Amino acid sequence: MSLRLFNTMSHQKEEFIPREEGKVAMYTCGPTVYNYFHVGNGRMLVVFDMIRRYLLYKGYDVTFVQNFTDIDDKIINRGNEEGMDPLKLAEKYIEEYFKDAKALNLMTASIHPKATDHIPEMIEIIKGLEESGLAYAVEGDVYFAVDKLPTYGKLSGRTLEDMQAGARVEVEERKHNPMDFALWKSAKPGEPYWESPWGKGRPGWHIECTAMSLKYLGAGFDIHGGGGDLVFPHHENEIAQSEGYLHGETFARYWMHNAFLTVNQQKMSKSLGNFFTVREILEHFPGEVIRFYLLGTHYRSPLDFDDENLRMAQKGLERLQTSIRLADEALGRQVEKPVDNAEDQKLIVAAEEAQREFESAMDDDFNSALAYASLFELGKVINAHVQAYPYNSVGLQKARTALWELADVLGIDLAHPANNAEAGNEKLDQVMDLLLEVRAIARKKKDWEMSDLIRDRLKDLGIVLEDTPQGARWTIK
Structure with missing residues (x-):
């Protein structure tokens, strides 16, 4: 079975055919580093880490780019609250990101570019958009003219008329259209700034991902990923400015988005008191439990986050860890009585079947939830065998190896028991x-x-x- 994934652009599953045979170029939007990342961010990070790992398992050479937004209104405001330079605040939380990422067993990206290191590239793209009539400057600000691009809205399926009718946009007389978005913002007193053809200022949010993805992956790269909340406006605006700059050339071939995460059936919100960072949750549950939980539901299905669900995930993970432990104990014992060849062959067949079922699930739009079923079934077979034949055998070796390696494809390390x-x-x-x-x-x-x-x-x-x-x-x- 070939690998199929759900493309947000076409709203259907498509066969995955990379730009270059044997290689995958992949970009995901990383965190805005003004705080520890929250559990909603955590789901997105774990999901695309899982996707990357499976592509590697399939034999692809994967270049994985994940940025850091290190200049933004939120960073500036948080820096002012803490009496700290915004750029130093961002550096602090980049360091903290890697601590939590390690706890969740996230692989380090091939490249972790920072927005502030790519200001010249952003300026060049904005200049190109301005020269082609897709952007205009007003008193030091530069805006993208959405009505100059006929394809605007193709990712989200929205029309300009619908967006304007339903939008609550503050009156901005300098904009040609209320939906025009900022590419460059003129500097305000006390804010970090960079020199540009339009005066001192800083980039808008959307332009940074265009600059960094095109620099490291080039036009027409394979997969652009992120949370479902980024479809509009962030990714819609990315496509507009990128394909406008590229004169219609495809920016990214496949768009992937994970569904929202709720907390106790409610949208996560600071005002509701249900806003949790991964750092806070790590005080109560190990990172491997959190990861195991986040992958227990298909990435495009909504996921509700609460302590009871985490405890259930912990028990499920412990079942797999127990299967590995029992197998290791048995493999360390000398045979006291012969292992029935037919029973040993059942283990080999079970290992092969688990691998087939696992790959079938993952080839169908990375269905990690269904892939779990193959792991639990193999674990059950191992447990039953060890009860009858608690000794070393070829079949047990193969079954144990299969369970270990398939879990590892999902980033689940069964050698590190939760709370054990x-x-x-x-x-x-x-x-x-x-x-x-x-x-x-x-x-x-x-x-x-x-x-x-x-x-x-x-x-x-x-x-x-x-x-x-x-x-x-x-x-x-």
Whole structure:
């Protein structure tokens, strides 16, 4: 099956055919760095990281560009609130971005360009638009003339008439059309500025992505991605100014957008008190749980974010981690009795089937939710096999490898259990080994009261014991 993706431009799934065989050029809109990024941003970042990883798995050489907007009204306003230079504030939150990105297991982009490093490129594009009659200057500001471009609105499907009728636009007499948008803004007192043919100023928001994507990927690059809230006006305006500058040449071939994220069935909003940064959520849940949760719903479906859903995701992740742990324990044991060849062959067949189902789901518009089903099914087969044959075998090796590698394609590292002491508390490991030894002695003496007391007191502390034919295991819940 060939890879198909949903193109926002055509409103349908299309076969993915890259501009250059074997290579993918991909651009996603990164965060505006005036704060820690919120969980809505987090969904977009995780989704396109997953898409990138699957393209790599398919054998493509992927160039992935993700920008930082480091000059913007929000950054200037936040800098004023904190008494900090806006550009230094932006640098601070770029550093913080990478900390949270690491927690979510986001791959570093091939290029992470900053808007302020590309002012000359933006000025050249604006000059080109002005020369072709698609832009006009007024008292140091430069606007894009939307009614000069007949194709304006083709991404969102809106017409200028509808936009003007439904818009709440402040009266701006200097604009030729209320929907015209700023390419360059004249400097206000106390703001950062750059020299330009129109005087001191700074770029508008939309022009930066045009400049950076064209510089690093060139016209007609493969995938432009972002959150659904960017379809209009940001991406619509990007297309207008880019294809206007390119004299009608295609800017990007495929447009992809993830659906909105709500919090407790409500739109995330500071005024509603349900606005959460990833940094805040990381105080309560590990990054791998957050990532696992965000990919548990197809990227084009709305996703509701609450603690209960996160806890359910954590349990699901722990099931897969347990399958890996059980397989590793079995693979470390010498065979005490022969593993039935037919049963071992079932594992090999299950691993191959899981891979086929996984790829089928992902080839159908990156359906990570359906891909999860193949992982859980393989995990269930591994668990059942290990109960009967808790020893090393070829089939178990293949099944374990398949589960590990397919999860890794989604950026899920099953070697790092969520809230599990196996993450590395050596002292706790030693204490637990001692307690299990004492409990084993009690059970050997048929001192069931002491055995149960140790089990129950540990459970009260959040440590669950599981008695198996190979001895007791423990996990933190």
